[in-house]
Amino acid sequence: MPTNDVEIRVRVRNMVREGLLGATRDARLAGGQAGGAFGDQFTRDANGRLHDQRGRYISEGALAGRSYGLGFGGGLGETFGKAFKNIGAAVAPQLLGGLAASATSMVGALALLPAAALAGGAAFATLKIGMSGFSDALKSMDDPAKFAEALKKLSPEAAKTAQAIKKLSPEFKELKNAVQDGLFYGMAAEIKNVGSNLLPMLTDKLEATASNIGDMGRELTKFLSGGQAKNDLSTTLKNVYTMFGNMKPVLANLVSGFLSLGAAGSSFLPQFGTWLANITTKFAAWAKSANDTGKAQT
Numbered sequence: 001m002p003t004n005d006v007e008i009r010v011r012v013r014n015m016v017r018e019g020l021l022g023a024t025r026d027a028r029l030a031g032g033q034a035g036g037a038f039g040d041q042f043t044r045d046a047n048g049r050l051h052d053q054r055g056r057y058i059s060e061g062a063l064a065g066r067s068y069g070l071g072f073g074g075g076l077g078e079t080f081g082k083a084f085k086n087i088g089a090a091v092a093p094q095l096l097g098g099l100a101a102s103a104t105s106m107v108g109a110l111a112l113l114p115a116a117a118l119a120g121g122a123a124f125a126t127l128k129i130g131m132s133g134f135s136d137a138l139k140s141m142d143d144p145a146k147f148a149e150a151l152k153k154l155s156p157e158a159a160k161t162a163q164a165i166k167k168l169s170p171e172f173k174e175l176k177n178a179v180q181d182g183l184f185y186g187m188a189a190e191i192k193n194v195g196s197n198l199l200p201m202l203t204d205k206l207e208a209t210a211s212n213i214g215d216m217g218r219e220l221t222k223f224l225s226g227g228q229a230k231n232d233l234s235t236t237l238k239n240v241y242t243m244f245g246n247m248k249p250v251l252a253n254l255v256s257g258f259l260s261l262g263a264a265g266s267s268f269l270p271q272f273g274t275w276l277a278n279i280t281t282k283f284a285a286w287a288k289s290a291n292d293t294g295k296a297q298t
Helices: 005-039 060-130 134-139 144-152 156-167 169-184 187-224 227-246 250-293
Strands: none
Touching: 060 250, 134 144, 134 156, 144 156, 156 169, 187 227
């Protein structure tokens, strides 16, 4: 087995050359045999003219052209067939070896995916627990009694944060009013015009559409009231619960395999975190430099 890329290329080149030479020799023989066999299908009459097996007249030029074409085609097919066969024999072991190496790398990458998913799940669960009850406090800021009750369910630091946000409530209200006034200015009159123009037509057309949809529903209920629907549904549900009965170990097997891969891949997470920190630090430095030097604006 070749040990490096240079040896592999040399071996493949030699195999290709030997395959082409051998295939060419075989092709010459195959071409001659094919042409000879083709010529045997013709006979000469008393005047020396050629006839095929059906008695049709064939000229010497046509016979020669056909014989040559058949011999050339047979030989060409043999040449390429032999050549590709030998090339495949030389390249296949190297290709399989490369696939094996790629598969090994892929297994390592797949082991990292469950670990990354578990890390994301842990982060989400942490945020979910940390924000528990906080949104309720924010929603009740306009009701002093409810807000005070919500604060009792929060940790001291979370309660301080909610109170700080409540103190900003007047500024947030002014901001909301200003944005909404800009967004909806003059919209009331336009909405009224749209309604006057479209609502009568929509009432007529949508009523007819609803009637047709109702007819579809009534046809469906008639079918569902019959024996065929009952029998077909019964058969389907029987097969469904049989399928789930056969799947009893599936979830346990999946979770077991997922956690095993996660445990194996989690050893790469600290290194991955360091890599992310380093690359984002370099990106921030590059962006700051581009902004300071004016390169980001050119």
